[in-house]
Amino acid sequence: MELTGAEILTRCLAEEGVEYVFGYPGGAVLEIYDAIFRQDKFRHVLVRHEQAAVHAADAYSRSSDKVGVALVTSGPGATNAVTGIATAYMDSIPMVVISGQVNRPAIGLDAFQEVDMVGITRPCVKHNFLVKDISQLAETIKKAFYIAASGRPGPVVVDIPKDVTQQKAKFSYPASIQMRAYTPAQKGHPGQIKKAAQLLLDAKRPLLYIGGGVVLGNAADEVREISRMLGLPVTNTLMGLGAHPGNDQQNIGMLGMHGTFEANMTMQNCDVLLAVGARFDDRVISVPQHFLSSPKKIIHIDIDPSSIAKRVKVDVPIVGHVKDVLADLIGAIQQSDHKQADITNWWKQIEAWRAPNSLHFDQGSDIIMPQFVVQKLYEVTGGNAFVTSDVGQHQMFAAQYYRFPEPKRWINSGGLGTMGFGLPAAMGVKLAHPDADVCCITGEASIQMNIQELSTCKQYHVPVKVINLNNRYLGMVRQWQEFFYGNRYSESYMDALPDFVKLAEAYGHVGMRIDKPADVEGALREAMALKDRLVFMDFLTDQQANVFPMVQNGKGLTQMDLPPHMRNLQIAPPTPVNERDYGNLC
Amino acid sequence: MRHILSILLENEAGALSRVAGLFSARNYNIESLTVAPTEDKTLSRMTIVTTGSDDIIEQITKQLNKLIDVVKVIDLNESDHIERELMLIKVRATGKDREEMKRMAEIFRGHIIDVTEKTYTIEMTGPGHKLDAFIKAIDPALILETVRTGASGIGRGERILKV
Numbered sequence A: 001m002e003l004t005g006a007e008i009l010t011r012c013l014a015e016e017g018v019e020y021v022f023g024y025p026g027g028a029v030l031e032i033y034d035a036i037f038r039q040d041k042f043r044h045v046l047v048r049h050e051q052a053a054v055h056a057a058d059a060y061s062r063s064s065d066k067v068g069v070a071l072v073t074s075g076p077g078a079t080n081a082v083t084g085i086a087t088a089y090m091d092s093i094p095m096v097v098i099s100g101q102v103n104r105p106a107i108g109l110d111a112f113q114e115v116d117m118v119g120i121t122r123p124c125v126k127h128n129f130l131v132k133d134i135s136q137l138a139e140t141i142k143k144a145f146y147i148a149a150s151g152r153p154g155p156v157v158v159d160i161p162k163d164v165t166q167q168k169a170k171f172s173y174p175a176s177i178q179m180r181a182y183t184p185a186q187k188g189h190p191g192q193i194k195k196a197a198q199l200l201l202d203a204k205r206p207l208l209y210i211g212g213g214v215v216l217g218n219a220a221d222e223v224r225e226i227s228r229m230l231g232l233p234v235t236n237t238l239m240g241l242g243a244h245p246g247n248d249q250q251n252i253g254m255l256g257m258h259g260t261f262e263a264n265m266t267m268q269n270c271d272v273l274l275a276v277g278a279r280f281d282d283r284v285i286s287v288p289q290h291f292l293s294s295p296k297k298i299i300h301i302d303i304d305p306s307s308i309a310k311r312v313k314v315d316v317p318i319v320g321h322v323k324d325v326l327a328d329l330i331g332a333i334q335q336s337d338h339k340q341a342d343i344t345n346w347w348k349q350i351e352a353w354r355a356p357n358s359l360h361f362d363q364g365s366d367i368i369m370p371q372f373v374v375q376k377l378y379e380v381t382g383g384n385a386f387v388t389s390d391v392g393q394h395q396m397f398a399a400q401y402y403r404f405p406e407p408k409r410w411i412n413s414g415g416l417g418t419m420g421f422g423l424p425a426a427m428g429v430k431l432a433h434p435d436a437d438v439c440c441i442t443g444e445a446s447i448q449m450n451i452q453e454l455s456t457c458k459q460y461h462v463p464v465k466v467i468n469l470n471n472r473y474l475g476m477v478r479q480w481q482e483f484f485y486g487n488r489y490s491e492s493y494m495d496a497l498p499d500f501v502k503l504a505e506a507y508g509h510v511g512m513r514i515d516k517p518a519d520v521e522g523a524l525r526e527a528m529a530l531k532d533r534l535v536f537m538d539f540l541t542d543q544q545a546n547v548f549p550m551v552q553n554g555k556g557l558t559q560m561d562l563p564p565h566m567r568n569l570q571i572a573p574p575t576p577v578n579e580r581d582y583g584n585l586c
Numbered sequence B: 001m002r003h004i005l006s007i008l009l010e011n012e013a014g015a016l017s018r019v020a021g022l023f024s025a026r027n028y029n030i031e032s033l034t035v036a037p038t039e040d041k042t043l044s045r046m047t048i049v050t051t052g053s054d055d056i057i058e059q060i061t062k063q064l065n066k067l068i069d070v071v072k073v074i075d076l077n078e079s080d081h082i083e084r085e086l087m088l089i090k091v092r093a094t095g096k097d098r099e100e101m102k103r104m105a106e107i108f109r110g111h112i113i114d115v116t117e118k119t120y121t122i123e124m125t126g127p128g129h130k131l132d133a134f135i136k137a138i139d140p141a142l143i144l145e146t147v148r149t150g151a152s153g154i155g156r157g158e159r160i161l162k163v
């Protein structure tokens, strides 16, 4: 029997086990929408803006092990999707975005609602396709899912002209895919793994530095095992939150621009660094010259060869799937006849750095500190919620004070830093985990970038909790203006804010305003108890609160601006590392 | 340093723009780029001349390999290779210059492939520096038009680039 291109597409999605498609209709995809209407394998969620469709699909994927799917029409639908696609690309999220295209004969003629989607998304996709022939449609979809989810994951765009969706062809879905040009590595090199094992055993000041790759590669168990086995201190990037339990004694917190004092000091002063699924991003190590000024041997495990030695020189590069490589590395350590060097002094040093608690803040009785809200949320939810965030100070507070015990619970736009991500992301997560608590920590500016999704949440009964840390400022911008622009608050004040409580109510949800510290916990408890309602909590927080510690652009990791209580502390410098201690392995 | 990269890529629409886009997006140098299908119709062969430190060339190679359409990349500089470029150059050839131009073309093993009363069009192949040398050797005032293909390269001897 012959099917239309649109029917073939919906059948392919069903074959892939797709549960939700997030999208928005338009002329070029009406055939597809008609086919969606006539099937019952997956559900479609009608968002209010295409950017939100892509964020929702992205977060659906981040919080589960599935590939997110978004569907948009040609032209304006496609361009609206681009920010979402770039967001997923920067964080390596597996996703398939299907966009409609004008009829094939009209392509290139500036037709109504035409845009060169393949061209426009080229720099921000893992790969993209224009389906020019219906005979290729099924195979292309199969390839798209395979490419999106394998190797270093990423978004794949499939652009389908309307007349292809209307044509008819026989449907058969390929069982597997072979691509001669695309064969992602899996196993790491045994010789390199052995070298890494020896380096780690000989290290006097080892550090395990983990990133989003551990989350994406489902390697949290292996990370825990190797850190236990060797008693390693563990630090994580913003994307690696939860990949090692944030409440574990060996976890010294997030590092980088807003990392803890102990994490940054440990990073700078370690002698052997085991980097796993982390890419030495500029928000993590600041400038390489400073970072490398104290000598250390670097072992770098990553599935993407181009991530290795991109920013810093690496002594032991290992390309492979982090889960497999770590398992092999654990094996190599167990089999080694080397005895592990004593690292008790290293831990003493780290504890000394940890003692002053660089995340300490003062919660008085008058004004709510944003940190306090996150801390209370952590307590009230027992650390078990999925937390999405937008971008700004609230994002950093969320990262610093919600100590994620598990991976895939922290959903944020780390690479692109996309304001407007949080609410649609929460929607995607809640649909993937209907029984879990899902909280969106946001700011009054960020939330307004996709606030229309409150409507989608109403239509599909998606009871997420919105925690608006409302400081009446583009807080992060204000902080930078204080640090770098002599307090000239150019356009960083959010005037004419809506009444968020009324706004939430207008959309049919529950709104709450909280302006006293004493009310924070109670409000959170009340909101969390309203299981089947979306609650929008507008916390009026301190307008002056800043994120500390902070490493300013261009400075070394240890040159942090510290919170007030640490500014006059004497902290002993670490003893220098002796080159000979390394052995001569590399 | 100057490097000459040879790339086999799927003969798919958009493949060329992906490679070119990679160079511009990542701020890599591109001196020349040539591309054409190979004896296997599903594959194209591309030659890119670029410059950069060893680290940059390593990144370029890795990034190219990451493109889904790229089947194989080699750096021809890693061993002996042959490099050729084609130039078509139209020169003024009148009076005493006419004989002189013919002699120069012969010295450089070029062929005059089009003749008018006032002009010659010369076809010349060789490594880029030979073509540069020819341009330098003749009177610049006589050059009417040049067109060059950019380098193509191939490994010497047994070394081959194939799937």
Ligand SMILES: Cc1ncc(C[n+]2csc(CCOP(=O)(O)OP(=O)(O)O)c2C)c(N)n1
Pocket (backbone or CB within 6 Å): A390, A391, A392, A393, A394, A395, A417, A418, A419, A420, A442, A443, A444, A445, A446, A447, A469, A471, A473, A474, A475, A476, A477
């Ligand atoms: C789409 C987008 N535009 C601009 C920015 C730059 N930016 C980063 S943080 C920020 C301020 C965010 O303010 P708010 O959401 O209120 O959060 P706060 O920092 O106050 O917690 C801005 C404008 C961005 N990240 N994304």
